[in-house]
Amino acid sequence: MSIPPPPGPQGPYQPPGPQGQYPPPQWPYGQQPYPQVQPWPPYGQGGSPSVNGLAVAALVLGIVCLLPGLGLVFGLVALRQIKRGGQRGRGMAIAGSVLSAVGLVLWVLFFTTGAASEFWDGAKEAARDNSAVFSVKKGECFDTLTGSLEGMAYDVDKVPCSGRHDGEVFAVVELPGGAFPGDSRVTDIADDKCFALESDYVLDTWALPENVDVYYLTPTRQSWAIGDREITCIYGNTDAEGSLTGSLRADETTLDADQLAYLETVRALDAVLEKEPEDYPDEDLEANTGWAEDMEGALVEQAAALRAHPWPAGAQKPLEALAAELEASADDFGKAAGATDPDVFFEHYESGYEVVDGPATIDAREALDLSTTPPAYDYDDSSGEDGEAGDGSLNA
Known part of the structure; x- marks a missing residue:
């Protein structure tokens, strides 16, 4: 005999179907115990296609x-x-x-259309502006964080030139692009450029105080990598504990027309004076006589320029007297240029040199309201080499 299974959710026992298979179970209320899971149809067999x-x-x-x-x-x-x-x-x-x-x-x-070039130039300029240690420009003054113009500088504070300050910028030199040229090369360029541009900012060298020297800010390898290409030429106090007061600028922005006219003639003569040979006449007479000839020409030109300028009433006589002395000095240097003996050269050289920074020059300067204190020429400086300035620089 067969024992039917106990009643349960499947309902009462049902006999097999016609083919000997049990029919599917019948669940109460027409529900199934688990949801049916349909697989995602493969691509091309219906359903939602994928996104490319x-x-x-x-x-x-x-x-x-x-x-x-x-x-x-x-x-x-x-x-x-x-x-x-x-x-x-x-x-x-x-x-x-x-x-x-x-x-x-x-x-x-x-x-x-060139827009790319302008874009990159602007980008480089912005990077340079953002990476530059000094935000000060020519004619502006500043204080360093340490109060010193030597060593490394990471930031500066721009201050009025009328008050006390650590440095005054007198020129900015732009270096070419490319690989970093090296600290030594950058320093050499700064030496050449800053000292050459000094006279553009201060035409009257007599007006520079003795305690003022040239310093410069130069790029380092690190600042070069972020666009720093500028050498900043600076005036500063030779005393590490000292400072400057008032602007040193003496150019067309601060001088009147008569002062400029006089200083331009002096500048031309100074350029020849700086080329005086290092060897004495008894060592190289030919070099010295050639230089004396250049001096003769410069003195004649300076005298002619002084006579041609319409000086104000109070300065006419002092400037005429100076022009006469310059012509006499030119005559002496002309004789030195023709000397065939070192002793004869020295005789005319000394006579002609008496005019340089002499009493007539001081009178003319006083009449034009310029400095009347001749500069002290010190050829034995801290560098230990004649004619070269001591090393003073800041690095970015």
């Missing part, structure tokens, strides 16, 4: 305009794949292609 990846990439590149040429290629390839395979993303592919095409046109215009 190249279409997405084309849209992203088109929006950011980073690589417009690549974005255009991705968009066109995506359209072909979508048409063949039935994927989604046709709108993204079209939008990416259009945006990339527009971006490509803009890039072509950017590089062919």
Whole structure:
């Protein structure tokens, strides 16, 4: 005999079907105990198709305009794949292609019209401005954080030149691009350029105090890497504990027309004086006689320029007297230029040199309201070499 199973959720026992198989169980209330899980239909067998990846990439590149040429290629390839395979993303592919095409046109215009050059010049200028240690320019004054113009400088404070300050900028030299030339080379350039530009800022060398010297800020290898290409030429106090007061500037921005006219004539003569040979006449007579000839020509030119300028009433006589002495000095240097003996050269050389920074020069300067204290020429300086200034510099 058979024992039917106990009643339960399956309901009462039912005999097998016609083919000897049990019928599916009947659940109460028409519900099933678990949901049926349908697998995702494979591609091409119904369901939602996937999005084309190249279409997405084309849209992203088109929006950011980073690589417009690549974005255009991705968009066109995506359209072909979508048409063949039935994927989604046709709108993204079209939008990416259009945006990339527009971006490509803009890039072509950017590089062919010079806009790229202007853009990079502006970017480099901005980087240079942001990375420069000194924000001060020619004619401005500043204080350093340490109060010293030697060593490393990381920042400065711009202050009025009328008060006390550590330094005054008299020139800025722009270095060419390329690889960092090295600390020694940068220092050599600073020596040459700063001392050459000094007289452009201070035409009246007599007005420079004895305690003032030339310093400079130079790029370092680290600051060069972020765009620093400037050498900043500075006036500072030779005393590490000292400072400056008042501007030292003496050029066309601070001098009147008569002062400028006089100082320009002096400048031409000073340029020849600086070229005096280092060897004595008994060592190299030919070099000295050649220089004496140049002195003769410079003195004649200076005297002629002084006579040609319409000086104010109070300065006419002192300037005429100076012109006469310069002509007499030119005669002496002319005789020194023709000397065939060192002793004869010295005789005329000393007579001609008496005019340089002499009483007539002081009277003329006083009449023009210029400094009347001759500078002290010290050829034995801290560098230990004649004619060269001591080393004073800041590094960025």
